[in-house]
């Protein structure tokens with residue numbers, strides 16, 4: 001007989017089939033970009049990686065002014081995670097964790113506000129690895145088992161993790177089998193090894209070979225195609241074919257152009273218009289300006305108008321940035337009492 005948690009996770013597998021996802025990205029994957037990507041056609045949107053140590057201290061607050069739910073760090077007023085009803089069925093909270101008890105505590109506290117929880121097993125940064133989190137987990141199958149088994153047993157939302165490829169296909173297959181056996185709903189695979197930089201080509205053949213060796217019922221989400229496939233083609237099918245996976249996850253390509261989630265249905269994309277939509281969403285949800293500006297700069301990354309990019313970079317507030325982008329009307333459409341409440345702090349570590 002199947003363990004109840006595992007049986008429940010089986011029922012969640014369908015959520016990860018044939019889907020295009022916004023990959024987890026620190027600074028980028030905050031509420032406004034997630035909503036913009038959803039409105040462009042993304043199926044699931046991952047949060048930026050949030051560390052269990054800080055989430056576990058947070059207090060849940062409903063922000064009636066903006067209709068958002070916020071997880072706030074007591075004493076500092078920093079909003080660590082903010083979400084809303086529109087994304088409730090699609091937002092995946094990505095955790096940085098190496099501790100099953102803390103991960104379970106956080107997941108239970110937050111599960112009514114999210115669509116799923118994902119564990120980061122790919123981040124190579126010293127902060128993560130020294131804390132035993134992120135890519136450090138890839139060489140610790142026992143910790144992986146403990147973490148995922150505990151989450152599967154305790155929570156009522158889908159549990160997944162995101163890994164990188166290992167040295168050989170055989171090693172990656174072995175790791176994915178360990179993960180699958182914990183009962184989780186799916187796994188995301190970034191087709192680069194730990195020391196590989198984002199500029200290097202991802203290894204699609206490797207993902208494809210892993211996909212072929214794993215039970216086809218277990219969903220695998222391919223990641224790492226932003227530079228080679230997705231960015232230059234509005235047709236996500238190329239990346240799907242190269243990786244052998246029917247579900248994909250985009251990070252940088254989506255950060256530069258969320259309209260890619262329309263999957264081939266748009267020929268011409270207006271970055272100024274996307275930036276305008278982003279800013280409207282950000283202001284409507286009371287999103288902190290500095291993070292919004294950073295995201296608009298990414299949206300304009302390949303913009304042909306350098307003057308506009310310089311203006312955005314110099315802007316010190318929503319009104320200024322809207323003026324630079326010629327969308328003063330969007331700024332004026334936000335009620336003054338709301339504008340007055342925008343600008344809550346973001347923790348320095350994330351800024």
Ligand code: FNR
Nearest residue numbers: 023024025026048049120190224225226250251252
């Ligand atoms: C990332 N990536 C990442 N991965 C993760 O699991 N958690 C995270 O918080 C982040 N943060 C992050 C921030 C930024 C700005 C970038 C560009 C990337 C890695 C990301 O999810 C993805 O695996 C890689 O970027 C490869 O995918 P693309 O960019 O080729 O689509």
